[in-house]
Amino acid sequence: MNLALYKAMMKSHSKLLITYSCSVFLYLYLLVMTFPMFAESQQLNDVLKGLPESVQVAFGIQGNLSNVNDYMAMNFYNSLYLYILMAYAILTAIQLVSRFVDRGSMAYLLSSPVSRVQVINTQAMVLITGLFVVNLFTYFGGYLGVLSFTDKNGFDMSIFTQMNLIVMLIFLVISAYSFLFSCLFNEEKLAMGASFGITILFYSLDLASKLSEEIDWLKYFTIFSLYQPQKISQGDYNVLSTSMILSIVAIVLFILSASLFKRRDLTL
Amino acid sequence: MIEVNNLTKEFSNKKGLFDVDFKVEKGQIFGYLGPNGAGKSTTIRHLLGYVKPQKGQAKINGFDCWSESEKIHGQLGYIPGEIAFVEGMSAVDFLNLMSGMRGTKSNEKRNELIARFDLDIKTPVRKMSKGMKQKLAIISAFMHDPEVIILDEPSSGLDPLMQREFVDLLHEEKKKGKTILISSHIFSELEDTADIIAIIRHGKLIKTQDVHTLREEMAKNIYEVEFQNQEDVHSLMNSDLAISNHEGNKATISVDRDVNEIFKYLSRYKIKKFDVPKQRLEDIFMKYYNDKEEHL
Secondary structure (H helix, E strand, C coil), rough: HHHHHHHHHHHHHHHHHHHHHHHHHHHHHHHHHHHHHHHHHHHHHHHHCCCCCHHHHHHCCCCCCCHHHHHHHHHHHHHHHHHHHHHHHHHHHHHHHHHHHHHHHHHHHHHCCHHHHHHHHHHHHHHHHHHHHHHHHHHHHCCCCCCCCHCCCCCHHHHHHHHHHHHHHHHHHHHHCCCCCHHHCCCCHHHHHHHHHHHHHHHHHHHHHCCCCCCCCHHHCHHHHHHHHHHHCCCCCCCCHHHHHHHHHHHHHHHHHHHHHHHHCCCC | CCEEEEEECCCCCEEEEECCCCCEEEEEEEEECCCCCCCHHHHHHHHHHCCCCEEEEECCCEECCCCCCHHHHHEEECCCCCCCCCCCHHHHHHHHHHHHHHHCCCCCHHHHHHHCCCCCCCEEHHHHHHHHHHHHHHHHEEEEEEEEEEEEECCCCCCCCHHHHHHHHHHHHCCCCCCEEEEEECHHHCCCCEEEEEEEEECCCEEEEEEHHHHHHHHCCCEEEEEECCCHHHHHCCCCCEEEECCCCEEEECCCCCCHHHHHHHCCCEEEEECCCCCCHHHHHHHCCCCCEEEH
């Protein structure tokens, strides 16, 4: 890790990071503002409950709209937030290595006495920092929303924290394999295609496994089967062991990225 | 000191480098000349440690360029052939980044170079013209006072004034005992700076020679003369001058004897235009290649 590079990268990345962070913060904050209206509407809850079980599972809407934890999980964590984080994690991972190699600016970074492994580790730190900041803003957005607009009675802080932690770690793994592609491919497009391709495949497998009982074994082939805000908010999710596994996988992927990048021929 | 021994790297399209051998001493400027795609940049990529040699070795100051590149880079200045700075930065941010990564303490030389090349460092890199980017690249390559300097086609995009400044800078650095390698596909770009020129084509070095000898060899020794009257060309044909070519009122005369004799002869005629054509790179290649690889 090299401090000068880290600072420069954070500076040039800051605009994008601030945009993402403020957007998720505001969105979740304002979303919680609408909670009291829905919580009182029994009709909407009935409509949702009327949907087929498998559809409820697939789209993560089995919860209870009158609970603010469930409300956030259903309306944000299980929908928009997923797509925002996908875009952020993949685009940032690609920008931090593959784009520099593709456009040739990596030549400058590697002409300094900072080694390849150090450069890659620094870029990985930038990615991890960014992901952490976006998640932190979401966390505070939700929390402040709950403080401002609800009576806090139904809100469970510990479950909310666990949900945010698991979401962040899942996306740490997604960032990590995107970063690995970013380190492996010369072309930005190729790295981006591979990262989005795999992520969308994972997402589709997860959706398919939930929609039909017969193919629910597909859930063993996708990281998104771990993405269950509902289960966390209902308390039947093994947070500790899952977070450990996700962290280890992410670390292994980051180490692999650096060691493969070190051995590669670079067309700079 | 730069040492390249039997460096070989074959790409899947059969291009690459084949047994390239050369040495650049301290206080020497080495000109690396060749057409596009000849292998200049591939050699430089090896020197920077971006690619691993298939065979042979590249060494700088005794360290292996692939496995010990970090030990070399602190004392290395480099201008890449394709200049692409990190996006979204101003020139000063970029220079700070490079100084930071190199751990350079003093900004003295950097400020001197900024003043010398007259660069506005507050400009964002993406708004810079090609010439400005080139200046920034030069400053970044020289500002930490490196011992070894590698320049991949460095002066394209500079105006003649700045080009002059750049050539002066190279001579100063050379006097300080720096080891300098410059690549180019234009001979005249190396003519003013290089002590030794190596010519590469199709991944093989075809000639390594000091620049004075090469210049003499290269002087084409022909005059192109355009006469006022076309009849003069005919009367010239009847003289014993060696006319290698003629067309209309133009004639090409080979210099095969004392120059004065030729002029004495020419002075009888009214001459419209007189020219000593410059040797082009292709001609040099023809010269060194014709006998070897006629049917490439």
